[in-house]
Amino acid sequence: MLNSSLLTALREKKPLIHNLTNEVVTNFTANGLYAIGAAPVMSKSRDEAAEMASISDGVLINIGTLTSEDVDAMLQAGKKANELGLPVVLDPVGVGATTYRQEICQQFINNISFTAIRGNAGEIATLIHQDWETRGVDSSDKGDVAGIAQQAAKELNTLILLTGETDVVSDGTQTVLCRNGTSMLTAITGSGCLLGSVLTAFLTLGGQPVDNAVTAVTTYGVASEQAVPKANGPGTFHAHFLDALAAVTEETVAQYGRVEQKDV
Ligand SMILES: Nc1ncnc2c1ncn2[C@@H]1O[C@H](COP(=O)(O)OP(=O)(O)O)[C@@H](O)[C@H]1O
Numbered sequence: 485m486l487n488s489s490l491l492t493a494l495r496e497k498k499p500l501i502h503n504l505t506n507e508v509v510t511n512f513t514a515n516g517l518y519a520i521g522a523a524p525v526m527s528k529s530r531d532e533a534a535e536m537a538s539i540s541d542g543v544l545i546n547i548g549t550l551t552s553e554d555v556d557a558m559l560q561a562g563k564k565a566n567e568l569g570l571p572v573v574l575d576p577v578g579v580g581a582t583t584y585r586q587e588i589c590q591q592f593i594n595n596i597s598f599t600a601i602r603g604n605a606g607e608i609a610t611l612i613h614q615d616w617e618t619r620g621v622d623s624s625d626k627g628d629v630a631g632i633a634q635q636a637a638k639e640l641n642t643l644i645l646l647t648g649e650t651d652v653v654s655d656g657t658q659t660v661l662c663r664n665g666t667s668m669l670t671a672i673t674g675s676g677c678l679l680g681s682v683l684t685a686f687l688t689l690g691g692q693p694v695d696n697a698v699t700a701v702t703t704y705g706v707a708s709e710q711a712v713p714k715a716n717g718p719g720t721f722h723a724h725f726l727d728a729l730a731a732v733t734e735e736t737v738a739q740y741g742r743v744e745q746k747d748v
């Protein structure tokens with residue numbers, strides 16, 4: 485469940501996250517990780533993927549602008565993270581859009597033991613071959629999101645963070661609904677992708693992965709809510725959201741976090 489003291493622990497540890505991510509969100513992700521109190525390194529070169537993973541505290545693999553040159557680097561970084569016991573997170577951006585993305589995600593799932601997978605409902609549904617309304621990298625929120633998250637956690641044997649109006653964290657046994665956030669997050673690009681990296685940072689703290697994921701997404705959602713009144717539109721929201729990620733405290737997260745265990 486929610487453990488807001490993890491935010492203070494994250495800022496003390498300042499974990500270094502190796503991001504093999506897409507070109508659209510690289511700068512935003514690096515700035516967002518700095519803002520919340522972690523540290524980023526962005527690299528997709530296969531010449532250094534394993535070595536870069538080995539000096540990091542966690543690895544994030546995001547397929548948003550996947551090319552065939554990226555695949556080897558992602559496999560190497562993921563396998564090195566497994567070897568060293570580091571958290572490794574998959575963000576299957578737009579996996580429903582093309583056969584290529586589906587094949588590569590399957591290859592990753594077959595070869596890397598992911599600590600968690602973060603995606604919107606359409607992305608998570610696609611990974612378990614369920615139909616869902618999607619459009620490019622975007623997804624509908626309509627449907628049994630908790631059921632999809634729980635089924636995916638069981639079938640893929642990993643922690644799932646399924647995002648949308650309601651975020652769902654499930655390890656297949658425990659399923660938690662997290663209700664913070666703002667629709668302004670869907671008006672800027674990269675809000676899901678940055679959350680995948682923030683999740684990786686929280687998973688470096690050890691403890692119960694469900695609690696780490698619930699706290700990551702709730703901290704993120706509370707920060708986004710704090711940014712809304714200061715913003716005049718997507719451009720200023722973007723800037724105020726980074727400020728809010730830096731300003732949010734464990735006390736604010738504990739006060740405004742809206743988290744509920746789902747009945748089984
Ligand atoms: N309608 C909404 N209301 C509140 N928060 C939302 C809404 N849609 C998405 N979010 C938040 O936006 C962030 C990114 O989620 P999402 O939009 O599902 O990712 P993606 O960009 O991968 O599609 C998450 O923190 C999620 O909670």
Ligand SMILES: Cc1ncsc1CCOP(=O)(O)O
Pocket residue numbers: 506508509548549577621672673674675676677678
């Ligand atoms: C628009 C776009 N196209 C390929 S990757 C990408 C970024 C998607 O980021 P997010 O899903 O976090 O908004």
